[in-house]
Amino acid sequence: MQTTSIRTLYQRTSEVQPTNLTVAGWVRTVRDSKTFGFIEVNDGTFFKSLQIVFEDTLENFKEVAKLGVGAAIIVTGDLVMTPNQKQPFELKATQIVIEGECPPEYPLQKKRHSFEYLRQIAYLRPRTNTFGAVFRVRSLAAYAIHKFFQERSFVYAHTPLITASDCEGAGEMFRVTTLDPVHPPKTENGEVDFKEDFFGKMASLTVSGQLSAETFAMAFRDVYTFGPTFRAEKSNTPRHAAEFWMIEPEIAFADLEDDMRLAEDMVKFVINYVLENAKEEMAFFNQFVDKGILERLQGVASADFGRVTYTEAVQILEKCGKKFEYPVYWGCDLQTEHERYLTEEHFKKPVFVTNYPKEIKAFYMRMNEDGKTVAAMDLLVPGIGELIGGSQREERLEVLLERMAELGLKEEDYWWYLDLRRFGGTRHAGFGLGFERLIMYLTGMTNIRDVIPFPRTTGQAEF
């Protein structure tokens, strides 16, 4: 069908031939009097709707006047500028074709619905202002991530989702299987015989693409992943989902400083891209979801991010006189309350915390000279706490082997990962960004279920 999108009408008005144009979309509201009426129609291409004016000269005037909220229509008419009204123009209809009716039991009648209720009709919620805005921002932010890395010639690597190793040990994993659930084949010991399973061994859904990404960084130097990851944790919180998307860049010939610079540049790029390309959506969030979010994001985009070591951060927290629910001491894992105090009250801007105790970080992080801390960094941002976690990786084979032995990790499970240190290894670094957390940060939405099209959580896999 040849139609003009409402986005084009608003953004490139002067290019639009104003007579006899056709717009197709869904009815948001209808108001009518005896001889004329107005329809707000939204076609999903733009946050704002288009006002349609129709008169009783239409042959189907009565049917149009009775249209339900949600109905699909195709309108032909002339665009009329209305500089003195709240909308810049309206479409005077010469024809309205009803493409799809919408009955009164349509759940999205014109009134406010709670986010909880809308989750139950997740297949319809993108048609609301809030979720239309959330999922458009999600789409734009995803593209901004790709644009940022591609313009720097990073190679996008599709690391595998099904994995036969739990290399990171980062959390509970889902098993992937085609075995008969009731009568699986068994070994002599009575264990399930995974040799008979699809992949010839036990397989799971990945918790991170990092180790695979490191193999690519040793070939392409600058690479990133952007794909789904999974955690089978039964935490029913507003911040946890079983399926979520992660971005994991990995850079060779690079140290922790390079890593932080990259993270800072990326966050600023994405914020600027979204502020520029989702003006209407961001204004909506600022007004209805999180007052002040625009100012906060603009501030972040122009601030120099702070730097503080973990040791200094602990001292700041110990001396600040604030009562925390979780006690602070050297060696403790920083909780969200600590992180938010640091970034919101102490630094009043995003801040990188570096050089964490090795005990609370992963085995592959590079040991610092003190033998106690590792070259890790977390980026804390106001309103959220931790947004990014990264590190320089341990490239020294002996040090890595020693650390793995300490933690009881088996060399044979990591043979190819260790080989990366044997065959032309280099200093390298990377980080992980949870994409949903970024979207929460950009929109002000506070429940992860409200930034994923069809969220998967404990007991929940609807749609």
Next chain:
Amino acid sequence: MQTTSIRTLYQRTSEVQPTNLTVAGWVRTVRDSKTFGFIEVNDGTFFKSLQIVFEDTLENFKEVAKLGVGAAIIVTGDLVMTPNQKQPFELKATQIVIEGECPPEYPLQKKRHSFEYLRQIAYLRPRTNTFGAVFRVRSLAAYAIHKFFQERSFVYAHTPLITASDCEGAGEMFRVTTLDPVHPPKTENGEVDFKEDFFGKMASLTVSGQLSAETFAMAFRDVYTFGPTFRAEKSNTPRHAAEFWMIEPEIAFADLEDDMRLAEDMVKFVINYVLENAKEEMAFFNQFVDKGILERLQGVASADFGRVTYTEAVQILEKCGKKFEYPVYWGCDLQTEHERYLTEEHFKKPVFVTNYPKEIKAFYMRMNEDGKTVAAMDLLVPGIGELIGGSQREERLEVLLERMAELGLKEEDYWWYLDLRRFGGTRHAGFGLGFERLIMYLTGMTNIRDVIPFPRTTGQAEF
């Protein structure tokens, strides 16, 4: 580290400050005589390598001369133009720091390796010319897909991977579970009690995001997915993988014609983007992997794609006088040999085959007026056969219900999908593009295992 990428040296030579610059990368070859030597170094940012010239004035001349293939080095020196040699410039080293050695047991010594062998060391193969080129093209093609849709204001939807419904019935699925494999909880009937599983019911990995994408198209009008999909088929062929990426656009207020136009525009856009941004890689494929691929792709990018109905295509095949392995008759599913004959020998260009018998297509495809065929389309391209499969979707509730009843599909399993036809439904269409098949098409690689970083197939989930 402050370094200059070899990509910058080649592509933006004039911007490079030629003295005292630093390049970091991996040794491809070393040749030395008593007082000087040459190193080809590749840093992964560009297909071509950089020639380093070093002399015995270097304090570590002996170590450098003995460097193994694959070693990581950091070279500082001056760029010297060499217009009369095969490379346009070389770097005269004033310092070479050895970042990471590479011993002689490194499996990628300078010689040709078979693709089969390289699959066994998939963690190293991106360092070779062929796989470096394949995975850079893969990255660029992925970005081109996003760029194409985003520039047309399509919304990118992350449809779920874990699903509790096998809606498409498109193939064998992997089960996703956290139940004890040996002693799963059971119901009174002795069946596994999936109520006790993580999601409270049996869950699987998705075979397609289409049905979810349709919900988004009914909100945003133009949307696309780009994510992993899974098939648990035990077909051990060069064309099948258990985990692969798919692109699935879905457009509302659109019919089969609009769908084909979109597919044609997208394919041409991606080809042009890759030809322009991977010149060196494409020249390599043309010379070493698939002679003539450049000409073929350029031809496709400038041809008008053909159109033929299934019924006409069957007539062409019946009359062509060629012996096929599989017989051709009205109602048969076209095999690759038929598809390739049509596109390569008959039309000699890409061709859309439309209006297939309903029996060989999915339930959601729109019934044509003849009651026998559906508004489906497959795009056939030379060298591959089917590249894209799509259709206009059945938007008429009664017709869809009738078709589902014929096929024994239960309404309650599709309640939300059917609701899309109740609440402001519109004509709409979409298609699916297997991303790996596109990469094979763009590179001339003939085994799907060679276009996926770490392929997953029956019995294979290494790395």
